[in-house]
Amino acid sequence: MIMNMCEVTEILYEGKSKILYRCKDEVLILVKYKDSVTAFNGEKSDELFGKGRLNAAISNLIYEYLEVNGIKTHLVKVIDESSVLVKKAEIIPAEVIVRNVAAGSFSKKYGVDEGVALPHPTVEFSLKSDTLGDPLINVSHITALGLATSAELEEMKRLSLLINELLSGLFQKAGIRLIDFKLEFGRAAESGELLLCDEISPDSCRLWQIGTDCKLDKDRYRRDLGGVLDSYEEVLRRLQGVEL
Ligand code: TMP
Numbered sequence: 001m002i003m004n005m006c007e008v009t010e011i012l013y014e015g016k017s018k019i020l021y022r023c024k025d026e027v028l029i030l031v032k033y034k035d036s037v038t039a040f041n042g043e044k045s046d047e048l049f050g051k052g053r054l055n056a057a058i059s060n061l062i063y064e065y066l067e068v069n070g071i072k073t074h075l076v077k078v079i080d081e082s083s084v085l086v087k088k089a090e091i092i093p094a095e096v097i098v099r100n101v102a103a104g105s106f107s108k109k110y111g112v113d114e115g116v117a118l119p120h121p122t123v124e125f126s127l128k129s130d131t132l133g134d135p136l137i138n139v140s141h142i143t144a145l146g147l148a149t150s151a152e153l154e155e156m157k158r159l160s161l162l163i164n165e166l167l168s169g170l171f172q173k174a175g176i177r178l179i180d181f182k183l184e185f186g187r188a189a190e191s192g193e194l195l196l197c198d199e200i201s202p203d204s205c206r207l208w209q210i211g212t213d214c215k216l217d218k219d220r221y222r223r224d225l226g227g228v229l230d231s232y233e234e235v236l237r238r239l240q241g242v243e244l
């Protein structure tokens with residue numbers, strides 16, 4: 001099946017949660033979601049059988065919803081339950097984090113209790129670097145380092161806020177609060193146009209059940225709360241129940 005869509009030639013890159021395969025068609029990449037889960041820059045890691053399949057299903061559903069709503073993403077075709085074909089893109093090494101509610105590093109850094117709603121969504125960038133631990137980085141640092149132009153960063157910010165509106169609405173219909181999330185953008189190999197890349201899943205979002213504030217995301221793993229796969233399964237089940 002995979003061979004029909006894309007003749008895989010070799011592993012291009014193996015990350016903490018995905019393997020990227022080079023395809024014969026040079027503008028495509030096959031992404032396989034792994035069952036590995038890591039936290040704290042890989043300090044903590046485990047295998048959770050079925051996690052790859054769940055994240056792939058959740059991310060694919062979200063990307064299809066975003067595409068329908070006018071967001072250009074790297075997604076080309078779902079190949080099997082843990083593999084997708086995507087457009088090759090040069091990833092901009094500045095990750096975008098959008099927050100609706102204080103949590104995680106924001107709460108720690110600024111001394112705000114987790115769960116305090118922010119009066120407006122915040123947008124920040126972090127340098128995509130495992131060796132440096134993805135530090136917070138500002139716009140003038142990003143442009144001075146030549147990682148992205150001001151125009152690209154403005155567009156990434158605009159798209160991220162639009163994606164926040166779309167996803168907050170989607171998750172609300174699923175009975176889930178979108179607390180915060182991380183996005184990655186890339187420049188498409190052929191056209192250079194900005195594409196939403198990587199994944200959107202409970203690994204890259206904080207998702208709390210409306211009414212109970214029960215965590216349904218990777219904080220269950222980071223904080224040893226248990227029930228990681230059950231909560232990912234619950235997110236998928238709820239999203240599948242939303243009429244898109
Ligand atoms: P933070 O509060 O730890 O900065 O995380 C903010 C959001 O970004 C949260 O939804 C989890 C996501 N995230 C990632 O996707 N990858 C990462 O490496 C980190 C640290 C956070």
Ligand code: ASP
Pocket residue numbers: 016037038039040041042043203218222
């Ligand atoms: N993404 C990072 C890791 O996998 C950190 C995290 O998500 O907590 O180690």
